[in-house]
Amino acid sequence: MTQVEEREATEPADAPRAKETSSGRSRRVVVAALTLLLLLLPLARPWIGQPFNYVMQMGIVVLMWIAMSSSWNLIGGFTGYISLGHNVFYGIGGYASGLMLVYLGWSPFLTAPLSGLIAVAFGFLVGLITLRTRGPSFIISTLALLLMTGLIFDNWDLVGGSNGLSLPLPPFPVETVKIPFYYAMLVIAMGSVYLGYRVAHSKFGLALRAIAQDETKAEVAGIDTRRMKIAAFSLSAFFVGAAGAIWGYSLSYLRPTVFFIIGIAAQMVLMVIIGGRGTVAGPAVGAILLVALNEISVSQFGSSELNIVITGLILLVVLLFFPLGVVGTLRERGHLPAFLDWD
Amino acid sequence: MTHLVQVVILGLLLGGVYALMASGLTLMFGVMRIVNLAHGVFIIAACYVAFYLFQGPGWDPFVSLLVTVPLFFLIGIVVYAALFPRIEGSPRFTEMTVLLTFAIALIAEGALAYFFTGTFRTTDPPYKTDAILIGDFFIPTAQFYAAITSIVLLLGLWAFLYFTRTGYAVRATMQNRTAAQIVGVNVRRVSTIAFGIGMALAGASGSLISFLFPFFPARHWQWIAILLALIVLGGLGSLKGAVVGALVLAVLAGIVSDQLGPTWSPMTFFGALFLILLIRPQGLFGHQARVG
């Protein structure tokens, strides 16, 4: 008996499931403990010592990718519309906050939500055009969007063109400079995972899943599929834009190649597919696994070329042999630990 | 006016090569509903084949067609047989093909970059900078030869599709897969052949591109984005649409390049894509039902 069928039978998904209360409680405990641990991590600086900045940096990177993959999952996972250009929102967020910092002196820590909203507005406008159709045209349009945006930013003087834009350094002492970035990313990551959770357990999420399964039937069932798709697409831009804002500030230097390269989109796609498309915990699991793997592969091989090959190979193997990803596969086999079962 | 005609001539010459690249891609979608994101990387791979045949034995890029066409046909057959039958019957087949070919594109790009580095390359046949003068107009020799070759290859494709038994089977499968099956077409075999042909066209394009545009591994993303935009414009799976779209957009891109600078010429393709999605999502020669 697969979990999937069971879930379908008890839809809507937020219906109470009596036999799962104990696992639900253990899940809550694990999550609370994990949150506390992440919140307190910077306080461990005296004990961590020298590698503290490295630990913080890894934390920032992992949290950023969790935010990115969880957001991508809204459109690519739940709705089944693959976006190969989602890092456009990342770049727009990064540049929006960067420009506000350079020209207005506003700190990206304050403007990150605003940049997220700018990304949402942009996503909405793009979605109005590209989500009129179903099927492969959307995917193609996202790829075109990415190359187009990259081209514009490469040649736009206001943002420094391909030379980039230098940002004022953050006003913090070197030893603890990473801490505010860490907390900002933590908020963004938790926000995006929580958003994924809320969507998964809402009527909206149900509509998105219906679209993924069979868009024609969803339409016949009275779902305004176009509105739902546009909503999912623009919503999925918010935390990606905010993450771009914080990430750009942490680099203190914005260049189109930091944001608008397909490799970033590839990572987002891969993380979600490894973790499990359309699951709440999957994207986070995929992000953690892939950041770890990248870290190992860079230290082992050192070359970014081989890293691309490895990314592609993993994608290929997962697609062919574990299309449900870690979370999906474990659930199908009945081995999914309760603290990962959020659906 | 003379200047504009000159720009149009150059655009049409390049359009022929674009048509060659795009027709392989749209053939794959038309017959198998495969969106081949790896088409661009295979074109670049063929560029390297032509490049090393030129550097080593000193073969002219046009002679290298004798290698690239059959080689990439074979690669196509192998890639198809190894991957696609596994996902046949997958409920979201086209989406799976996008992801699978995305993976292939990454693997191939990384491998090319690893072996051949990220340096710009180009083949330098002796006629590369020559031009034929007709009245006030000049026709670059290399572009001219490339366009002629593209036309010959496209005519060959057309003859294959309209005058051979397998060609009929390919067209039948494009128009209605079930119908093809029930009249006795072995669609698996036809699909394998069609994928091989699409890849052979990619191989041929690589030979031609090798002296027309400088290339390096990561360049394939720009190509594939342009080509995909082009076949959406023409109507996914429509060969006629791919050819017409290629010619029209190449001319427009030439005009944009002339007016705003070459940097902006790819914008023509992307702009046209968004415009067509806005006014006619199924493309110029597409059918609404087919895209669904």
Next chain:
Amino acid sequence: MSLLELHDVTSGYGYGPDILNGVTLTVETGRSYCIIGPNGAGKSTLLKTVAGLLRPRQGQILFDGSAIGGTRPDLVLATGVCYVPQDRSLFPEMSVKENLVMGAFLERDKAVIAERMDRVFQMFPVLQNRLHQRAGTMSGGEQQMLALGRALMVEPRLLMIDEPSLGLAPQVADQIFEIIGSLADLDITLLLVEQNVLSGLACTDWAFLLDLGELRIEAPSDQILDDPRIRELYLGRQKETSRPSAPDGEGET
């Protein structure tokens, strides 16, 4: 003599549920059969499974004594089993002539093809007049005639037709049924699925009644027509279904 035998055949779509639930039936050579039953009974699924478009999940299909269950559709066709789906499945961009030529795809002898085409034109003179018209631009009735004509190009031993009257005006449908009734003279064994039960039974000798994926009744067509119980249970909605049915092509399984 039996031409087609199904033994305990179970079948369905993709990863979906079983639509056909262990059907066993025998089709005798030279007879014509009508398969009737409510929506979702598995009528079309049965035809698709025999044609090789669906793989049986269980059970055996024998045609002329050899197993064809799960075989590729083109190989099934080569044994002489031809299928005309309810959406007619023509090649819309090809002309009438090209569609007919494609019908004889497995036949390589041009003379034989020409001969068969002449025979098709005798049955459907309309097609000869429309030789170069694109199939996609023809009317529903003409498309159905082309679909039947294309099937006859195979010279099938068993012809399976799914809902030939679907979407046709009543008088056009009657014309189609008349042609189907005359197929018996060509030594073709016929397996017909038809919502318009009265017409379907009228032009066939024998009937299978399917319900919920199982064979319920097997009897001569006229007997079914006369049986008041069956009329009440299964033919009651006759008035409803005799008008052009809703185009729920995919839904009907």
